[in-house]
Amino acid sequence: MALWHKHCAPDVQSVDLSYDRPYLRPMAILPILEVPDPRLKTISTPVETFDADLKTLVDDMTETMYAAPGIGLAAIQVGVPKRLLVIDLQEEEGEGNEPVRNPRVFVNPEILDPSNEHSLYNEGCLSVPDQYAEVERPAQIRARWQDLDGTFHEETMTGLMATCLQHEMDHLEGILFIDHLSRLKRQMVLKKIEKARKMGGGHVHNEHCRH
Numbered sequence: 001m002a003l004w005h006k007h008c009a010p011d012v013q014s015v016d017l018s019y020d021r022p023y024l025r026p027m028a029i030l031p032i033l034e035v036p037d038p039r040l041k042t043i044s045t046p047v048e049t050f051d052a053d054l055k056t057l058v059d060d061m062t063e064t065m066y067a068a069p070g071i072g073l074a075a076i077q078v079g080v081p082k083r084l085l086v087i088d089l090q091e092e093e094g095e096g097n098e099p100v101r102n103p104r105v106f107v108n109p110e111i112l113d114p115s116n117e118h119s120l121y122n123e124g125c126l127s128v129p130d131q132y133a134e135v136e137r138p139a140q141i142r143a144r145w146q147d148l149d150g151t152f153h154e155e156t157m158t159g160l161m162a163t164c165l166q167h168e169m170d171h172l173e174g175i176l177f178i179d180h181l182s183r184l185k186r187q188m189v190l191k192k193i194e195k196a197r198k199m200g201g202g203h204v205h206n207e208h209c210r211h
């Protein structure tokens with residue numbers, strides 16, 4: 001999910017990671033797939049191997065999410081069709097108003113008990129650049145997932161966390177937030193993105209920008 005309420009996305013294409021840390025592999029910022037890339041419609045398959053490669057992928061996804069900047073990223077958004085996602089709402093602010101980082105990893109997530117009560121959030125998505133729309137989803141869910149060691153966890157989630165987890169889990173089924181909109185609205189969003197790309201692919205200003 002895109003971070004829409006704090007600051008606008010800068011055009012980060014790459015970051016120099018060639019700093020001097022000889023014993024650590026620098027984390028990589030991966031290219032994010034954008035609509036209308038057909039790979040975003042893939043149904044992701046379960047993670048079965050909990051190994052070092054999985055940890056590396058999660059590190060890279062986390063770094064990619066922060067660089068975008070976003071608050072959630074599913075593996076398929078970086079072209080990996082596995083049931084895996086990272087989320088960091090970055091709601092807390094530390095010294096100098098910098099968001100405090102607390103990334104969470106969800107492997108093979110499931111929703112057990114969606115509430116009948118719904119909530120409405122203005123959602124954005126790193127794969128649907130600079131576009132936002134209100135989406136209604138269950139306000140509370142019970143989530144079950146595995147961590148990087150394969151251990152199962154369960155938690156009741158509400159508020160933005162519940163929305164963000166459902167948004168990211170949609171990606172695992174090949175569904176984007178714009179698929180929850182009417183056909184007309186969805187086509188308007190896709191046309192706006194196409195137009196922005198033709199104009200040079202730069203940042204598209206909208207009502208959420210603060211600059």
Ligand SMILES: [Zn+2]
Pocket residue numbers: 001002124125126127167168171177
């Ligand atoms: Zn998304």
